[in-house]
Amino acid sequence: MVPTPAPDDDVRAAGAAASVQFGQYRSARRTLLHLSDTHLLAGNPPLNGRIDTAANLQRTLEAVERMQLRPDAIVFTGDLTDLGEADAYRALRAAVEPVAERLGAPIVWVAGNHDERPAMRQALLDAPPTEDPVTGVWDLDGLRVIALDSTVPGWHHGDLDEEQLRWLGGILAQPAPLGTILALHHPPLPSHVPLFDILELRDQGRLADVIAGTDVRAILAGHLHYSTSGTFAGVPVSVASATCYTMNLTRPAASVNGMDAAQSFHLVHVYDDTVTHSVVPVVEAPTGDYFSPEWVAEMAARTPEERLELFSRKSVA
Numbered sequence: 001m002v003p004t005p006a007p008d009d010d011v012r013a014a015g016a017a018a019s020v021q022f023g024q025y026r027s028a029r030r031t032l033l034h035l036s037d038t039h040l041l042a043g044n045p046p047l048n049g050r051i052d053t054a055a056n057l058q059r060t061l062e063a064v065e066r067m068q069l070r071p072d073a074i075v076f077t078g079d080l081t082d083l084g085e086a087d088a089y090r091a092l093r094a095a096v097e098p099v100a101e102r103l104g105a106p107i108v109w110v111a112g113n114h115d116e117r118p119a120m121r122q123a124l125l126d127a128p129p130t131e132d133p134v135t136g137v138w139d140l141d142g143l144r145v146i147a148l149d150s151t152v153p154g155w156h157h158g159d160l161d162e163e164q165l166r167w168l169g170g171i172l173a174q175p176a177p178l179g180t181i182l183a184l185h186h187p188p189l190p191s192h193v194p195l196f197d198i199l200e201l202r203d204q205g206r207l208a209d210v211i212a213g214t215d216v217r218a219i220l221a222g223h224l225h226y227s228t229s230g231t232f233a234g235v236p237v238s239v240a241s242a243t244c245y246t247m248n249l250t251r252p253a254a255s256v257n258g259m260d261a262a263q264s265f266h267l268v269h270v271y272d273d274t275v276t277h278s279v280v281p282v283v284e285a286p287t288g289d290y291f292s293p294e295w296v297a298e299m300a301a302r303t304p305e306e307r308l309e310l311f312s313r314k315s316v317a
Contacts, residue, residue, distance in 0.1 A: 077221055172210065
């Protein structure tokens with residue numbers, strides 16, 4: 001990937017203008033990029049005979065860099081590879097690590113049911129190739145991100161064993177200044193797509209008991225290959241779609257299948273009192289230029305009353 005050029009003066013001005021508080025909310029305290037289900041294969045043969053997962057990941061990463069953000073972390077919620085091959089993890093590192101370095105962001109790798117713990121630990125994390133769960137804790141200057149491993153070796157459904165839940169409970173016993181975000185592959189949510197419940201996270205009540213009354217503010221997940229959201233034990237859950245292929249939900253639920261289209265990722269903003277999850281489509285399409293850097297800078301220079309007059313008042317026909 002060609003490095004993104006440094007922003008020009010207009011973009012810098014727009015960035016400065018964007019930091020101005022136009023409305024009731026202060027700027028987000030932390031920003032995360034949430035990607036999922038890359039499904040890379042060693043040597044990059046077409047997935048299912050037709051999908052170039054490496055090219056689709058590349059397109060996604062290029063879209064990430066076009067945003068010219070400085071995220072606090074990049075979170076990948078599992079199914080990093082399709083078959084758990086060591087060379088596929090190495091290809092993933094080669095694609096993602098240079099981008100993360102340019103953005104100055106740590107990477108949170110989460111295991112998915114298509115991953116294999118030994119190869120993932122060794123080829124991606126430089127850790128011993130064991131079957132131990134792939135977990136971790138990141139302190140993003142007060143915001144805590146915890147990666148859980150919901151995979152079950154040899155199976156595609158999800159579960160969290162008692163040892164991992166005790167570990168999680170011990171960490172959550174001490175609140176973080178900006179709260180905690182959990183990341184795991186299998187979402188603790190229902191799916192309307194038939195048979196997906198066979199592959200769901202099992203015994204979800206045990207996880208609900210652990211996070212009840214804690215500082216967990218959001219749960220990030222993948223697995224479904226379509227974006228969805230809900231609540232679990234009172235906590236918002238956000239499922240990012242896949243970078244490889246997505247589920248065509250325009251088909252009847254009983255015949256939903258994958259399509260090489262509509263790939264996206266999520267932009268997560270952590271505010272003092274809420275967390276937002278924005279779906280970012282990976283598309284190249286003609287875009288209007290009304291809200292130019294010059295326009296944003298001009299609005300930033302106006303008083304709140306002038307901004308309302310210029311932008312909120314409807315023109316009289």
